[in-house]
Amino acid sequence: MFEKRVKIKKNEELGPGYFRMELDCPEIAAAGAPGQFVMVRVTEALSPLLRRPFSISDVDAGGSIALLIRVVGEGTRILSEKKAGESVDVLGPLGKGFDIGGLSGPALLVGGGIGAAPLIFLARRLAEKGVPGRVLLGGRTAADILCAPVFESLGMEAETATEDGSLGRKGLVTELLAQALTPGASAFTVFSCGPEGMLKAVAGMCRRSGAACQLSLEAAMACGMGACLGCATPRSGGGYLHVCTDGPVVSASLWPAG
Amino acid sequence: MTDPASDSPAPDLSVRVGGLLLKNPVLTASGTFGYGIEFAPFMDLSALGGIVVKGLSLTPSPGNPPPRVVETPCGMLNAIGLENVGVEAFLAEKLPKLAGVGTPVIANIYGKTVEDYSALAERLEGEPGVAALEVNISCPNVKAGGVAFGVDPSAAAQVIAKVRTRTKKPLIAKLSPNVTSIALIARAVEGAGADAVSLINTITGMAVDLATRRPVLANVTGGLSGPAIKPVGLRMVWEAARAVKIPVIGIGGIVTARDALEYLLVGAAAVQVGTANFVDPAAAFKVLTGIEGFCRENNIRAIRDFIGSLEV
Numbered sequence: 001m002f003e004k005r006v007k008i009k010k011n012e013e014l015g016p017g018y019f020r021m022e023l024d025c026p027e028i029a030a031a032g033a034p035g036q037f038v039m040v041r042v043t044e045a046l047s048p049l050l051r052r053p054f055s056i057s058d059v060d061a062g063g064s065i066a067l068l069i070r071v072v073g074e075g076t077r078i079l080s081e082k083k084a085g086e087s088v089d090v091l092g093p094l095g096k097g098f099d100i101g102g103l104s105g106p107a108l109l110v111g112g113g114i115g116a117a118p119l120i121f122l123a124r125r126l127a128e129k130g131v132p133g134r135v136l137l138g139g140r141t142a143a144d145i146l147c148a149p150v151f152e153s154l155g156m157e158a159e160t161a162t163e164d165g166s167l168g169r170k171g172l173v174t175e176l177l178a179q180a181l182t183p184g185a186s187a188f189t190v191f192s193c194g195p196e197g198m199l200k201a202v203a204g205m206c207r208r209s210g211a212a213c214q215l216s217l218e219a220a221m222a223c224g225m226g227a228c229l230g231c232a233t234p235r236s237g238g239g240y241l242h243v244c245t246d247g248p249v250v251s252a253s254l255w256p257a258g
Numbered sequence: 259m260t261d262p263a264s265d266s267p268a269p270d271l272s273v274r275v276g277g278l279l280l281k282n283p284v285l286t287a288s289g290t291f292g293y294g295i296e297f298a299p300f301m302d303l304s305a306l307g308g309i310v311v312k313g314l315s316l317t318p319s320p321g322n323p324p325p326r327v328v329e330t331p332c333g334m335l336n337a338i339g340l341e342n343v344g345v346e347a348f349l350a351e352k353l354p355k356l357a358g359v360g361t362p363v364i365a366n367i368y369g370k371t372v373e374d375y376s377a378l379a380e381r382l383e384g385e386p387g388v389a390a391l392e393v394n395i396s397c398p399n400v401k402a403g404g405v406a407f408g409v410d411p412s413a414a415a416q417v418i419a420k421v422r423t424r425t426k427k428p429l430i431a432k433l434s435p436n437v438t439s440i441a442l443i444a445r446a447v448e449g450a451g452a453d454a455v456s457l458i459n460t461i462t463g464m465a466v467d468l469a470t471r472r473p474v475l476a477n478v479t480g481g482l483s484g485p486a487i488k489p490v491g492l493r494m495v496w497e498a499a500r501a502v503k504i505p506v507i508g509i510g511g512i513v514t515a516r517d518a519l520e521y522l523l524v525g526a527a528a529v530q531v532g533t534a535n536f537v538d539p540a541a542a543f544k545v546l547t548g549i550e551g552f553c554r555e556n557n558i559r560a561i562r563d564f565i566g567s568l569e570v
């Protein structure tokens with residue numbers, strides 16, 4: 001685990017409200033695994049006070065890590081306005097990532113909006129391991145479908161669904177998932193990240209079809225490293241998981257699905 | 259800690275807090291430093307004056323439903339609900355990892371009844387790895403208890419008197435700021451046998467969401483901490499330090515060495531760093547080195563000489 005001030009190499013707007021920030025951070029690039037996250041301090045001042053969590057979206061051989069950032073409030077707005085050459089304080093890599101140790105079949109990645117972020121790094125590691133896979137990306141509009149060409153460049157077929165029909169199928173990404181999870185498809189392992197409602201639907205569909213499923217969860221966090229116990233989410237069978245240490249990636253069986 | 263480049267002797271930072279001799283006045287606050295070991299990657303834990311661990315109850319407690327935390331201007335609200343592994347798991351799994359940590363480990367305890375507190379004190383009494391007890395009579399989150407003891411001087415005294423009969427370890431009473439007179443409560447626990455008081459715990463607060471017209475925290479209310487509460491903490495520590503003879507440990511919004519020094523100035527014998535640990539996991543260590551630097555710059559040979567030197 002590292003805590004370090006690092007240089008911003010690039011900060012590009014991908015589309016309205018979405019940014020891709022590249023940080024010069026060889027330690028985290030080397031130690032990080034897909035699904036893990038970093039806590040970024042957005043300012044040296046006292047407000048916004050707490051670090052903000054972001055999935056490691058990609059790494060490169062040059063020691064960079066990439067974050068995909070959706071602007072939703074003050075902290076993400078400040079980050080979106082940072083320029084190459086400025087620096088930010090990052091803490092990571094944190095949490096448990098996707099388990100890709102003993103995959104028996106192909107991978108099926110399901111992302112909703114900014115939930116595509118950790119799936120890119122995952123696709124890269126799967127490609128390196130020679131695990132075949134597909135990615136299903138959903139969003140409200142075409143602008144919310146992130147980085148489909150990046151998945152394709154990593155050898156993954158990408159299918160998209162938008163609620164307004166502006167790109168791909170008109171509807172929800174779970175409709176694409178329903179098609180993919182046809183009988184006999186249980187050899188898939190599903191990896192998913194996106195809004196809570198989507199994750200619940202994905203978990204439920206996988207449970208019914210018998211497909212193994214790993215989810216990347218979110219929770220309000222203060223520390224990101226197991227110290228505050230703020231990041232609780234219900235655990236199947238009672239009690240709570242801590243998203244920053246038990247997750248953010250958990251087996252869907254641990255999370256009470258909708 | 260000594261700076262080889264400097265020829266002035268290292269300032270004496272040691273302080274005595276109710277029977278505990280601390281190598282310096284910087285401790286970490288309960289609930290903000292996990293069980294201690296989480297922070298080992300970021301600093302030499304033995305440099306700290308002490309570590310106060312997450313509040314312990316007799317049996318494990320799952321805590322409150324989420325959301326449990328939300329940021330507020332220069333601070334945060336939490337309603338963790340005192341989730342903890344329970345005293346037995348703490349002793350079996352957590353405390354051994356702190357063996358040889360080189361700084362006193364202080365157990366923070368809470369209960370729903372006077373009997374809970376006394377049973378916890380009894381259980382910890384024979385544990386050499388626990389240097390002192392900090393008795394939390396101030397948590398505003400658990401409806402069934404906590405707050406009832408901390409806001410009523412006679413109930414506060416009752417808990418402390420009972421724990422006193424069960425422990426020979428230094429006993430620190432942790433006080434709630436959610437009271438009209440902190441001096442009254444501080445005097446009550448001093449009279450009941452506390453060796454020190456620590457304050458402030460979080461200030462009860464609330465956040466609401468205009469879009470959903472619902473409270474942000476599932477618990478509806480939570481405890482405010484962080485830089486936003488420092489002025490309240492300073493005022494209460496100053497009042498408590500004038501009201502009692504036992505040492506006062508200052509807590510609330512300490513981020514930098516300057517914040518900590520302000521608490522020492524108004525009379526705190528030591529301080530605890532809380533929410534700042536989340537923002538910078540090395541915060542407590544930086545506070546400590548900053549205090550040392552301040553002493554050198556101002557020719558303060560012993561921090562004891564600076565404590566309580568406020569001129570009003």
Ligand SMILES: Cc1cc2nc3c(=O)[nH]c(=O)nc-3n(C[C@H](O)[C@H](O)[C@H](O)COP(=O)(O)OP(=O)(O)OC[C@H]3O[C@@H](n4cnc5c(N)ncnc54)[C@H](O)[C@@H]3O)c2cc1C
Nearest residue numbers: 052053054055068069070072073074075076117218219248
């Ligand atoms: C493990 C983890 C990984 C994450 N990865 C990414 C990522 O790769 N890219 C990315 O853009 N975001 C990611 N997030 C979400 C991101 O942390 C939040 O969007 C960010 O903290 C908001 O900060 P802010 O100051 O801009 O907004 P705030 O002012 O804190 O909040 C503004 C609004 O956003 C809502 N909000 C705050 N936090 C979250 C959250 N965690 N999820 C959904 N809504 C939230 C608030 O309720 C509020 O309505 C991740 C969160 C977690 C827990």
Ligand SMILES: Cc1cc2nc3c(=O)[nH]c(=O)nc-3n(C[C@H](O)[C@H](O)[C@H](O)COP(=O)(O)O)c2cc1C
Nearest residue numbers: 287288289313336394458459483484510511532533
């Ligand atoms: C997330 C969180 C959990 C806490 N848990 C406890 C606890 O278990 N017992 C306790 O006595 N105080 C607890 N506190 C209170 C702190 O120890 C401290 O008194 C308070 O946060 C004020 O200091 P600060 O502003 O530096 O954080 C907690 C505070 C926070 C923010």
Ligand code: FES
Nearest residue numbers: 224226229231244
């Ligand atoms: S965010 Fe603090 S324990 Fe998970």
